[in-house]
Amino acid sequence: MLYRETGQFKTSYSADQAIFPIFQDRMFILGWLIVAFIAVPLMASEYWFQIILIPFLVFSLATLGLNILVGYCGQISLGTGGFMAVGAFSAYKLATNVPELNIIFVILISGLITALVGILFGLPSLRIKGFYLAVATLAAQFFLIWMFNKFGWFVNYSPSGSIAIPPMEIFGVMVTSAKADPVARYYLALGFTVVLALLAKNLVRGPTGRAWMAIRDMDIAAEIIGIKPLATKLKAFAVSSFFIGVAGALYFSAWSGTAESDAFDINLSFNILFMVIIGGLGSVVGSFMGAAFIVLLPIFLTNLFVGELGFSALTAKHLEITIFGALIIFFLAVEPHGLARMWQVTKEKLRIWPFPH
Amino acid sequence: MEMLNAVFVAPFVDMFTYPAFFVEVLLGGLTAGVMYSLVALGFVLIFKASGVFNFAQGVLALFAALTLVGLMTGTIPFSQNSMSALALPIWLAVIATGGVMVGLAYAIERVVLRPLVNQEEIIMFMSTIGLAFVLEGVGDMMWGSDVKALDVGIPSGSFEVNGVLVQVFDLWAAGIAAVMVAFLAVFFQKTKIGRALRAVADDHQAALSVGIPLKTIWVAVWSVAGLVALVAGIMWGSKSGVQFSLSLIALKALPVLILGGFTSIPGAIIGGLIIGVGEKVAEVYWGPLVNGAIENWFAYVLALLFLMFRPQGLFGEKIIERI
Amino acid sequence: MSAVENPRQISGEVLLNVEDISLSFGGVKAIRGVSFNILKGEIRAIIGPNGAGKTSMLNVINGFYHPQEGKITYKGETRSKMRSHVAAKQGIARTFQNVALFKGMSTLDNLMTGRLLKQREGILQQTVDMLLHAVYLGPAKRQEVVERKVVEEIIDFLEIEAIRKTPVGRLPYGLQKRVELGRAIAMEPELLLLDEPMAGMNLEEKGDMSRFIIDLNDQYGTTIALIEHDMGVVMDLSDRVVVLNYGEKIADGTPNEVSANQDVIDAYLGVS
Ligand SMILES: Nc1ncnc2c1ncn2[C@@H]1O[C@H](COP(=O)(O)OP(=O)(O)OP(=O)(O)O)[C@@H](O)[C@H]1O
Numbered sequence: 001m002l003y004r005e006t007g008q009f010k011t012s013y014s015a016d017q018a019i020f021p022i023f024q025d026r027m028f029i030l031g032w033l034i035v036a037f038i039a040v041p042l043m044a045s046e047y048w049f050q051i052i053l054i055p056f057l058v059f060s061l062a063t064l065g066l067n068i069l070v071g072y073c074g075q076i077s078l079g080t081g082g083f084m085a086v087g088a089f090s091a092y093k094l095a096t097n098v099p100e101l102n103i104i105f106v107i108l109i110s111g112l113i114t115a116l117v118g119i120l121f122g123l124p125s126l127r128i129k130g131f132y133l134a135v136a137t138l139a140a141q142f143f144l145i146w147m148f149n150k151f152g153w154f155v156n157y158s159p160s161g162s163i164a165i166p167p168m169e170i171f172g173v174m175v176t177s178a179k180a181d182p183v184a185r186y187y188l189a190l191g192f193t194v195v196l197a198l199l200a201k202n203l204v205r206g207p208t209g210r211a212w213m214a215i216r217d218m219d220i221a222a223e224i225i226g227i228k229p230l231a232t233k234l235k236a237f238a239v240s241s242f243f244i245g246v247a248g249a250l251y252f253s254a255w256s257g258t259a260e261s262d263a264f265d266i267n268l269s270f271n272i273l274f275m276v277i278i279g280g281l282g283s284v285v286g287s288f289m290g291a292a293f294i295v296l297l298p299i300f301l302t303n304l305f306v307g308e309l310g311f312s313a314l315t316a317k318h319l320e321i322t323i324f325g326a327l328i329i330f331f332l333a334v335e336p337h338g339l340a341r342m343w344q345v346t347k348e349k350l351r352i353w354p355f356p357h
Numbered sequence: 358m359e360m361l362n363a364v365f366v367a368p369f370v371d372m373f374t375y376p377a378f379f380v381e382v383l384l385g386g387l388t389a390g391v392m393y394s395l396v397a398l399g400f401v402l403i404f405k406a407s408g409v410f411n412f413a414q415g416v417l418a419l420f421a422a423l424t425l426v427g428l429m430t431g432t433i434p435f436s437q438n439s440m441s442a443l444a445l446p447i448w449l450a451v452i453a454t455g456g457v458m459v460g461l462a463y464a465i466e467r468v469v470l471r472p473l474v475n476q477e478e479i480i481m482f483m484s485t486i487g488l489a490f491v492l493e494g495v496g497d498m499m500w501g502s503d504v505k506a507l508d509v510g511i512p513s514g515s516f517e518v519n520g521v522l523v524q525v526f527d528l529w530a531a532g533i534a535a536v537m538v539a540f541l542a543v544f545f546q547k548t549k550i551g552r553a554l555r556a557v558a559d560d561h562q563a564a565l566s567v568g569i570p571l572k573t574i575w576v577a578v579w580s581v582a583g584l585v586a587l588v589a590g591i592m593w594g595s596k597s598g599v600q601f602s603l604s605l606i607a608l609k610a611l612p613v614l615i616l617g618g619f620t621s622i623p624g625a626i627i628g629g630l631i632i633g634v635g636e637k638v639a640e641v642y643w644g645p646l647v648n649g650a651i652e653n654w655f656a657y658v659l660a661l662l663f664l665m666f667r668p669q670g671l672f673g674e675k676i677i678e679r680i
Numbered sequence: 681m682s683a684v685e686n687p688r689q690i691s692g693e694v695l696l697n698v699e700d701i702s703l704s705f706g707g708v709k710a711i712r713g714v715s716f717n718i719l720k721g722e723i724r725a726i727i728g729p730n731g732a733g734k735t736s737m738l739n740v741i742n743g744f745y746h747p748q749e750g751k752i753t754y755k756g757e758t759r760s761k762m763r764s765h766v767a768a769k770q771g772i773a774r775t776f777q778n779v780a781l782f783k784g785m786s787t788l789d790n791l792m793t794g795r796l797l798k799q800r801e802g803i804l805q806q807t808v809d810m811l812l813h814a815v816y817l818g819p820a821k822r823q824e825v826v827e828r829k830v831v832e833e834i835i836d837f838l839e840i841e842a843i844r845k846t847p848v849g850r851l852p853y854g855l856q857k858r859v860e861l862g863r864a865i866a867m868e869p870e871l872l873l874l875d876e877p878m879a880g881m882n883l884e885e886k887g888d889m890s891r892f893i894i895d896l897n898d899q900y901g902t903t904i905a906l907i908e909h910d911m912g913v914v915m916d917l918s919d920r921v922v923v924l925n926y927g928e929k930i931a932d933g934t935p936n937e938v939s940a941n942q943d944v945i946d947a948y949l950g951v952s
C-alpha cells in the first residue's frame with residue numbers, strides 16, 4: 001500500500017482543495033522538480049539537452065496549451081503551429097527591435113500577443129462548433145504561416161526569410177542563441193514550463209476550469225445554468241494561445257535559435273494534437289507524458305529502424321508516420337484518456353498493492 | 358486612394374478589358390473546383406450515412422492513385438522495384454484498385470470504426486486523422502513516395518473558342534464528374550443497398566430496426582467513398598502527378614463542405630465550384646497586391662466568413678438544438 | 681440558501697406570466713397561444729400527454745426557445761428574446777427530462793458549476809479573477825472555500841455525501857437526477873423548473889424526491905414549476921395545475937378541479 005489516501009483526513013475545505021491534496025502526489029511532484037532542476041543539469045550532455053530535454057519542455061507547454069482548448073473546453077483546433085509561429089515571430093520582433101527588453105518579458109509579451117490572435121480566431125466559436133470549428137482553425141494555420149512567409153517586415157527583411165535570436169541575458173547569464181550554454185537555455189525553458197504548468201493546474205481545478213468542462217460536456221446545459229458560452233470559450237482560446245505562444249517563443253529562443261515560418265506548418269499542429277491525445281485529453285500531467293512520448297518515439301524508432309535494422313531513412317520515416325497514426329487510433333479506441341489514465345489506473349493498483357482486490 | 362483603386366477598381370477593369378483571359382481564369386477555377394467537389398463528395402457520403410467526419414478522404418484519394426500507378430507500372434509492393442511483366446493494362450488496374458479500395462473499407466470498418474462505435478463524434482474525427490497518417494505511411498512504403506506520372510489515357514491538348522483557350526482535359530474532368538454524380542444518384546435511388554444507406558442517413562434507429570446491420574452499411578458506404586476517392590485520385594493524379602501534396606490540396610475539400618453543408622451532395626458540388634473559382638480569381642486579380650500565394654488560405658478564410666453568417670452551409674437545414 | 685420566515689404563504693404576487701405564447705418548428709406547432717401564470721411561492725404543475733409541448737414551454741420560459749408570438753413577464757419585467765444564461769442570472773434554474781449533467785466531472789464539481797453565475801461580471805473583473813485563481817491566493821482561495829460550503833450544505837440536504845467525488849457518468853439514473861436537482865439548487869433560484877424529476881424512479885426514490893421538492897418550497901420559499909406524468913405525485917405536491925394537449929391549454933386550476941375536468945379526462949384517454 002504505497003499509495004493511499006486513507007489516514008489523510010482533511011479537516012477543512014481549504015485543505016481538501018489544495019493543489020495536490022494527497023501526500024504521495026506532493027512527493028511525486030517534488031521528486032520530479034528535484035530531478036528536473038538539480039539532477040538533470042548535472043548529468044545531461046549537450047546532445048540530451050538539444051535533442052530531448054529542451055524540445056520536451058517546449059512541446060509540453062504547447063501540448064498543455066492545446067489541451068486546455070481541446071481537452072478541457074472541447075474546442076478542436078488544428079491551428080497550433082500557426083499560433084506557435086506567432087509566439088516565435090513576436091519574440092523575434094521584440095528581441096531585435098527592443099533590445100533592452102529582458103528575455104523574460106519578451107517571451108511573456110509574445111504569449112500575450114498570441115493570446116490576442118487566439119481570441120480573434122476564437123470569435124467564430126460562438127456560432128461554430130465541432131468539426132466546423134476545426135476547419136475554421138485551419139484558416140488561422142494557413143493564413144498565419146502565409147503572412148510570416150510573405151511579408152518581409154516579420155523577418156526584418158532578411159533575404160533568407162529566416163529569423164535568428166540575438167544573444168540575451170538574465171542576470172548576466174547568456175540564455176539564448178548558440179553562444180549560450182545549453183544548461184542555461186534548459187533552465188529558461190524549464191522555468192517557464194514549471195510555473196505555467198502550476199498556473200494551469202490551478203486554473204483547471206477552479207471556476208474557470210469548471211466552466212470550460214461544462215461547455216465541453218454539454219454546452220447547452222452549461223448556458224442554461226448561467227455560463228456565458230462566448231466569454232468562457234474566449235477565455236479558453238486566450239489562455240490556450242498564451243501557452244502556445246510562450247511555447248513558440250521558447251521553441252525559437254531557447255531551443256532552435258533560428259526558425260523559418262515553414263517550421264510551424266500544419267504537421268506541427270497535428271503533432272501537438274497527437275501529444276494531447278496520447279497524453280490524455282483533459283489532463284495536465286498527461287500533457288507532459290504525451291510530449292515525452294512523441295519526442296522520444298521518433299528517436300527510438302530511428303535508432304531501431306536505421307541503426308539496428310538498417311532500413312533507409314526514408315522507409316524509417318514512413319514507418320514512423322504509420323506507427324503514429326496507428327497509435328492514435330489505438331489510444332482513441334482503447335484509452336481515450338491516454339497515458340494519464342493509464343498512470344491513474346496504475347496508481348489505483350498501487351493503492352491496494354500488494355492485495356489484488 | 359491608390360490603395361482603394363487597386364483593391365476595388367483595377368481588378369474589375371482588368372476583367373473587362375481582357376475578357377478572354379478572365380474566362381480562362383474562370384475555367385481553370387472550375388476545373389480545380391470539380392476536383393475539390395470529387396473529394397468533398399466522398400466525404401459527404403460517409404458523413405451522411407455514419408456521422409463520421411472523415412478527415413482521411415483526401416489521403417484515400419492519394420492512396421487510390423498510388424495504388425493505381427503501382428499496378429499500372431508493375432511495382433512490387435514494399436520493394437521500390439517494378440517488373441514490367443507485372444504491369445496491368447489500364448482497365449484491369451482500375452478494377453483492381455477498386456477492389457483494393459473495397460478491401461480497405463472492410464479493414465477500416467474492422468480496425469478503426471468497430472472499436473470506436475458509440476464514441477463521441479470528436480473522437481471519431483480524430484481517429485480519422487490517425488487513419489490518414491497510416492494510409493499515407495503505408496501508401497508511401499508500398500508504392501514509393503516519389504512523384505509519379507499517371508496517364509490513364511484522358512486526352513489532353515487544347516483548342517480555342519472566341520480567343521479563349523480551352524483544355525480538353527478539363528472538359529473530360531467535368532464530364533467524368535457529371536457521370537459519377539449521375540451514377541451515384543442511380544445507386545442511391547435504385548439499388549437496395551443504396552436505399553438502405555439513404556434510410557440510415559435519415560434515421561439511424563429506423564434503419565437498424567428494419568434489420569440492416571450497421572457493419573454492412575459502414576463497409577458499403579466506405580467502399581463507395583473509396584471508389585469516389587479513386588476517381589478523384591485519377592483526375593488529380595493525371596493533372597498534376599501523384600504525390601503527397603495531393604492530400605494537402607485535398608484538405609481544401611473541408612472548406613468546400615462548410616460552404617455546401619456536410620450532408621448535401623449538390624452542396625458538395627456547388628461548394629467545390631465556388632471555392633475553385635473564388636480562389637483562382639482572388640489569386641489572379643487580388644493576389645499580387647499582397648505578394649501572392651493567397652490560394653493557400655483563401656478557401657479557409659472564405660469558409661470561415663461564410664460560417665459566421667450561415668453556420669449550416671448553403672444547403673444544410675437549420676437545426677434547432679433540443680435538450 | 682437561507683430560509684425565509686413564514687415561507688409557505690402564497691402571496692398572490694405573480695412571479696411569472698406567460699401570455700399567448702406560440703412556438704413552432706418548421707411545420708410543427710409545439711405551442712399554440714398558451715397563457716398562464718405562476719405565483720410567487722407556489723408549486724405549479726404542468727401536465728399533459730406526450731408531445732403536448734410541456735418541455736417546449738419550459739424551454740420558452742428559460743429563454744432556450746424563442747417563441748414566435750406572445751409575451752413573457754418575469755418579476756414585472758416583460759422580455760422578448762433572451763438568452764438562457766441571462767434567464768439563469770435572473771433566478772431561473774431548471775433540470776432536464778433527459779439528465780443533462782456534465783459527464784466528465786464529479787458530483788461536487790457539477791454542483792460547483794451551479795455557483796458559477798455568482799461570479800463577478802465584466803471583462804476586467806473576470807480577467808483579474810481568473811489570474812487570482814491561477815495563482816490561487818487571497819480572495820480567490822477564500823471564495824472557493826465559501827462556494828464549497830454552500831455546495832456542501834446542498835450535498836447534505838440531498839443526502840449524497842457518499843458520491844461527492846464520484847464522476848457523475850458512473851452514477852445510477854436516480855442519483856443522477858438528484859445531482860441535477862442539486863446543481864439547480866446551487867444556483868439559488870427564485871423559480872425552479874423541473875422537467876419530469878421522477879421519471880424512471882422507483883417508489884422510494886419518488887418519495888425522496890417529493891420530500892426534497894416540498895422542503896425546498898417550504899424552507900426556502902423557492903417557487904417551483906414541475907412537469908410530471910405521475911398523477912399521484914401531482915395531486916400531492918402541486919397547488920395549481922395547467923394542462924396542455926397538442927400545444928393548447930385545455931385546463932387550469934387546483935388539482936381537484938383539473939382532475940374532474942372532462943376535457944382533461946378525454947385528453948388522457950385519447951378521445952379527441
Ligand atoms: N428542437 C425541436 N425541433 C423540432 N421539433 C421539436 C423540437 N422540440 C420539440 N419539438 C416538437 O414539439 C412538440 C412538443 O414537444 P415537447 O418536447 O415540448 O413535448 P412534451 O410535452 O415535453 O412531451 P413528453 O411528455 O414526451 O416529454 C413535439 O412534437 C416535438 O417533436
Ligand SMILES: [Mg+2]
Nearest residue numbers: 734735736777
Ligand atoms: Mg418533455
